[in-house]
Amino acid sequence: MSDYITFALPKGRIMQDSMELFAKIGITCPEMQGDSRKLVFENPETKFRFMAVRATDVPTYVEYGCADLGVVGKDTLLEQGKDLYEPLDLKFGYCRLVVAEPGELLRDEDPASWSNIRVATKYPNVTERFFAGRGVQVELIKLYGSIELAPLVGLAERIVDLVSTGATMRENGLVEVETIAEITSRLIVNRASLKTKHQRITRIIQDLEKVLAAESANG
Numbered sequence: 494m495s496d497y498i499t500f501a502l503p504k505g506r507i508m509q510d511s512m513e514l515f516a517k518i519g520i521t522c523p524e525m526q527g528d529s530r531k532l533v534f535e536n537p538e539t540k541f542r543f544m545a546v547r548a549t550d551v552p553t554y555v556e557y558g559c560a561d562l563g564v565v566g567k568d569t570l571l572e573q574g575k576d577l578y579e580p581l582d583l584k585f586g587y588c589r590l591v592v593a594e595p596g597e598l599l600r601d602e603d604p605a606s607w608s609n610i611r612v613a614t615k616y617p618n619v620t621e622r623f624f625a626g627r628g629v630q631v632e633l634i635k636l637y638g639s640i641e642l643a644p645l646v647g648l649a650e651r652i653v654d655l656v657s658t659g660a661t662m663r664e665n666g667l668v669e670v671e672t673i674a675e676i677t678s679r680l681i682v683n684r685a686s687l688k689t690k691h692q693r694i695t696r697i698i699q700d701l702e703k704v705l706a707a708e709s710a711n712g
């Protein structure tokens with residue numbers, strides 16, 4: 494067993510928020526500063542290792558134990574449904590997963606009357622579950638990015654995607670129909686690591702919990 498604690502972190506927007514939070518409990522990695530194409534960074538003094546991976550791949554690295562811990566959006570967890578321990582809501586990475594369609598289409602119809610629709614999304618499982626709960630049949634079109642383009646070119650009139658500032662929807666003439674879920678980033682833990690590295694991992698969770706509680710008390 495490695496004496497390192499390994500984190501899988503998404504390369505994009507979540508990486509910086511994660512490292513800023515970890516610094517507050519003394520987890521740092523000087524090797525990560527500066528531009529680099531490296532994918533693994535280590536702090537040999539404190540025995541922490543950080544892997545930079547695609548956001549959607551974080552749960553896989555943690556599930557297979559290549560990483561003991563990971564940070565990932567709740568959207569990805571809802572979509573993948575993997576068996577991971579999810580002890581903490583880290584509160585950053587806030588956005589919403591919504592159903593949306595062109596504004597002019599919403600003016601002419603009532604979404605409550607939908608019975609059979611086509612939806613483009615990066616989140617087919619969440620979308621199918623959501624509409625199944627409403628008794629609406631969906632034809633799913635799986636996309637990997639720029640979902641807002643689909644209604645503009647007639648690929649699908651409706652989409653399910655993330656909204657943060659709302660700028661992407663607005664600039665593409667789309668409006669929200671309904672929120673499916675509020676999203677934040679979560680800490681996830683490999684179940685075996687929780688047993689084999691119990692003391693160090695429990696300490697990390699408890700320390701983070703204290704920082705998050707203090708931050709929410711300070712507004």
Ligand SMILES: Nc1ncnc2c1ncn2[C@@H]1O[C@H](COP(=O)(O)OP(=O)(O)OP(=O)(O)O)[C@@H](O)[C@H]1O
Pocket residue numbers: 503504505506507547548549550565566567568569586587588637655656657658676677678
């Ligand atoms: N506009 C946004 N504002 C805030 N958080 C967001 C936004 N878009 C995505 N997120 C959150 O950040 C996570 C990672 O998003 P990011 O854009 O870095 O990766 P991605 O390119 O969507 O994923 P991948 O690289 O795996 O395809 C998302 O899963 C979500 O939880």
Ligand SMILES: O=P(O)(O)OC[C@H]1O[C@H](OP(=O)(O)OP(=O)(O)O)[C@H](O)[C@@H]1O
Pocket residue numbers: 637638639640641654655656657658659660661662
């Ligand atoms: O409400 P806004 O602040 O405009 O943000 C929403 C956009 O951000 C995300 O896309 P991302 O930047 O990850 O690119 P992608 O479409 O390639 O996934 C999301 O999929 C929306 O397109």
